[in-house]
Amino acid sequence: MTKLALAFDLGGTELRGALVERGGRVAARVSAPTMAGAGSEAVIGQIIALAGTLLAEHPQAKVAGIGMCAPGPLDPKAGIVIGPPTLAGWHDVPLIDILGRQFGLPVRLENDANAAALGEWRLGAGRGSGSLVFVTVSTGIGGGVVVDGHIYHGRRGLAAEIGHMTITGEGDRCFCGAVGCFEAVASGTALGRRATRLTAPGDGSLLRRFSGDGEVSARHVVEAARAGDVSALELIEAEARWLGIGFTNLLHLFSPDLIVMGGGLANGFDLLAPEIRATVEQRAMPAYRDVPIVPAELGDRAGLIGAASLILWEGEPGAPLAIAQDEDNDASKRAREASHG
Amino acid sequence: MTKLALAFDLGGTELRGALVERGGRVAARVSAPTMAGAGSEAVIGQIIALAGTLLAEHPQAKVAGIGMCAPGPLDPKAGIVIGPPTLAGWHDVPLIDILGRQFGLPVRLENDANAAALGEWRLGAGRGSGSLVFVTVSTGIGGGVVVDGHIYHGRRGLAAEIGHMTITGEGDRCFCGAVGCFEAVASGTALGRRATRLTAPGDGSLLRRFSGDGEVSARHVVEAARAGDVSALELIEAEARWLGIGFTNLLHLFSPDLIVMGGGLANGFDLLAPEIRATVEQRAMPAYRDVPIVPAELGDRAGLIGAASLILWEGEPGAPLAIAQDEDNDASKRAREASHG
Numbered sequence: 001m002t003k004l005a006l007a008f009d010l011g012g013t014e015l016r017g018a019l020v021e022r023g024g025r026v027a028a029r030v031s032a033p034t035m036a037g038a039g040s041e042a043v044i045g046q047i048i049a050l051a052g053t054l055l056a057e058h059p060q061a062k063v064a065g066i067g068m069c070a071p072g073p074l075d076p077k078a079g080i081v082i083g084p085p086t087l088a089g090w091h092d093v094p095l096i097d098i099l100g101r102q103f104g105l106p107v108r109l110e111n112d113a114n115a116a117a118l119g120e121w122r123l124g125a126g127r128g129s130g131s132l133v134f135v136t137v138s139t140g141i142g143g144g145v146v147v148d149g150h151i152y153h154g155r156r157g158l159a160a161e162i163g164h165m166t167i168t169g170e171g172d173r174c175f176c177g178a179v180g181c182f183e184a185v186a187s188g189t190a191l192g193r194r195a196t197r198l199t200a201p202g203d204g205s206l207l208r209r210f211s212g213d214g215e216v217s218a219r220h221v222v223e224a225a226r227a228g229d230v231s232a233l234e235l236i237e238a239e240a241r242w243l244g245i246g247f248t249n250l251l252h253l254f255s256p257d258l259i260v261m262g263g264g265l266a267n268g269f270d271l272l273a274p275e276i277r278a279t280v281e282q283r284a285m286p287a288y289r290d291v292p293i294v295p296a297e298l299g300d301r302a303g304l305i306g307a308a309s310l311i312l313w314e315g316e317p318g319a320p321l322a323i324a325q326d327e328d329n330d331a332s333k334r335a336r337e338a339s340h341g
Numbered sequence: 342m343t344k345l346a347l348a349f350d351l352g353g354t355e356l357r358g359a360l361v362e363r364g365g366r367v368a369a370r371v372s373a374p375t376m377a378g379a380g381s382e383a384v385i386g387q388i389i390a391l392a393g394t395l396l397a398e399h400p401q402a403k404v405a406g407i408g409m410c411a412p413g414p415l416d417p418k419a420g421i422v423i424g425p426p427t428l429a430g431w432h433d434v435p436l437i438d439i440l441g442r443q444f445g446l447p448v449r450l451e452n453d454a455n456a457a458a459l460g461e462w463r464l465g466a467g468r469g470s471g472s473l474v475f476v477t478v479s480t481g482i483g484g485g486v487v488v489d490g491h492i493y494h495g496r497r498g499l500a501a502e503i504g505h506m507t508i509t510g511e512g513d514r515c516f517c518g519a520v521g522c523f524e525a526v527a528s529g530t531a532l533g534r535r536a537t538r539l540t541a542p543g544d545g546s547l548l549r550r551f552s553g554d555g556e557v558s559a560r561h562v563v564e565a566a567r568a569g570d571v572s573a574l575e576l577i578e579a580e581a582r583w584l585g586i587g588f589t590n591l592l593h594l595f596s597p598d599l600i601v602m603g604g605g606l607a608n609g610f611d612l613l614a615p616e617i618r619a620t621v622e623q624r625a626m627p628a629y630r631d632v633p634i635v636p637a638e639l640g641d642r643a644g645l646i647g648a649a650s651l652i653l654w655e656g657e658p659g660a661p662l663a664i665a666q667d668e669d670n671d672a673s674k675r676a677r678e679a680s681h682g
Contacts, residue, residue: 073628082628130496131495131496147493147495152488152493152595153596154472154488154595154596154597155471155472155596155597155598155632156596156628157596158596158628158629159594159595159596160594160596161593161594161596161626161629162593162594164593164626165590165593165594166508166509166586166589166590166624167507167508167521168507168509168510168521169509169510169511170510176626177623177624178589178623178624180508180509245507248507248519249506249507249590252502252503252505252506253500253501253502253503253506253594253595254493254495254500254594255494255495255496255497255498255499255500255501255502256495256496257496282518282519283507283518283519285502285505285517287414287497287499288499288502291496
């Protein structure tokens with residue numbers, strides 16, 4: 001049987017596990033709502049239980065190790081989850097030690113955005129590229145930088161904290177306390193907030209109809225824009241301008257071979273792409289303007305595949321694998337074509 | 342005799358050459374005003390002439406190769422100077438080929454900010470650190486990132502274009518066409534311009550007295566601040582806030598072990614340091630706040646030493662050398678202490 005890794009993606013709302021083959025195929029998947037308020041021991045118990053489920057389904061699996069991603073801040077070298085804001089009661093949890101003792105297997109830990117960056121580089125939108133910056137745009141903005149097959153870690157694994165790059169002096173104060181963070185103006189949350197302010201319950205707007213007269217989310221804005229709603233299209237254009245300013249910074253600073261945009265808002269990538277591209281054309285210095293900006297391809301599998309790759313292809317930084325992709329890809333290919341239109 | 346490199350730092354106003362020993366000592370220096378308007382052939386002639394002068398002074402020198410730095414954009418791998426704005430008539434000049442044929446020696450080419458970053462890492466303020474971001478603040482703002490002894494190049498050697506990172510929506514338009522570039526608000530030029538606008542010829546202000554009633558430069562602001570002038574001190578404080586915003590971004594993005602500030606404005610580092618530090622404390626996420634921000638130590642030798650290191654320590658990325666420093670260092674040590682005050 002082929003070599004496999006157990007992979008886990010520990011999120012604030014969902015805990016996902018998978019068995020990933022060396023070729024990149026996800027052989028089995030499980031998930032459970034994260035017991036995020038119950039402390040680290042309860043959640044580690046969930047991880048162990050999910051691992052048991054996966055291994056029981058595949059009793060012959062030759063598992064080479066466990067690749068794990070979790071929200072930052074975490075120390076990937078020491079294997080310690082330092083204290084993610086979305087998980088109560090996690091303080092300097094030595095996750096590699098705990099899981100290593102439990103399973104008697106090598107364990108690797110990476111933060112979720114870095115793991116997703118690595119996954120997209122190995123098997124997703126970035127395969128074949130020498131380097132990429134991955135940007136996930138959803139509730140917040142996170143990212144990861146991959147160069148020559150390695151995650152750019154920086155001191156204590158803290159590099160690529162893209163969401164807290166200051167890009168303006170305006171806008172709402174970020175939860176981090178500063179004004180002008182990329183995340184504070186360009187996240188899905190920021191887009192939803194602008195849409196909510198622009199409208200009012202019962203005003204008959206498409207945005208509010210889609211939201212059932214509640215708070216408007218980024219998803220509602222994308223849906224209304226797809227339906228041709230003018231306000232929604234203007235909101236998308238403004239959102240894309242902010243993304244374009246942030247992406248231009250990333251081009252100037254990291255000079256990657258490409259930028260990959262993931263996260264919930266990547267569902268609207270085809271709508272955002274023209275104004276993102278126009279903003280980059282306008283603001284980037286000429287030598288950076290032809291760098292492709294493409295949507296992520298692996299969806300919510302990116303973190304799992306990236307985490308698995310820490311076990312399956314460790315020490316093989318060279319070229320990323322080029323394998324046949326599966327179900328998620330038709331949509332992302334269409335979006336990708338749109339981004340080059 | 343010890344192994345030596347010929348090193349050249351080609352600037353828009355001055356062309357500097359040196360013989361650098363393997364231990365880092367500058368054995369001989371020469372310079373000439375760059376014939377910046379005369380085209381590439383004339384300047385290459387100057388380089389060859391200066392090399393001749395250096396070699397004639399040290400006829401026994403065992404020269405291992407030529408390390409060269411020049412203004413970007415340039416392609417360090419291909420060895421081509423693409424077209425620096427400060428040098429007329431340079432278009433895709435294959436400098437490595439030309440000098441290699443002329444001298445029959447290995448030649449390495451690097452952009453000036455990257456070379457200075459490497460010099461500071463090898464022998465200056467960054468020695469002993471695993472990684473650093475070097476920021477040069479003078480007419481413009483440039484930079485270089487060194488990780489594990491290697492320059493972070495990115496695609497086509499274009500990474501770390503720090504000056505054109507957008508950090509605000511306000512201020513004068515940058516020469517690149519965008520608004521809000523770090524360089525446009527925080528360079529020495531921007532500081533001088535703010536001082537010039539704040540005052541008027543003949544107004545009796547210390548700033549105008551120091552400038553002989555002409556345009557006020559960053560140097561005049563530093564001098565007036567040292568003399569206790571209140572307007573100058575306020576200008577320094579505002580300047581330091583912009584620097585602090587930009588440095589915070591660099592911390593979040595690259596997570597270096599330290600930031601080294603060079604360039605003309607580093608002469609005022611001790612004055613700028615308190616407000617730079619306060620701004621970082623205020624804006625950086627907690628895990629980044631203790632990263633040292635220190636002044637450069639090598640002054641105008643940084644580029645030469647970095648360029649020489651491309652020849653002398655090629656393939657030795659490991660630890661930077663720790664050698665005794667020379668004349669420039671008392672002043673920078675005082676400034677360094679101030680930065681930790």
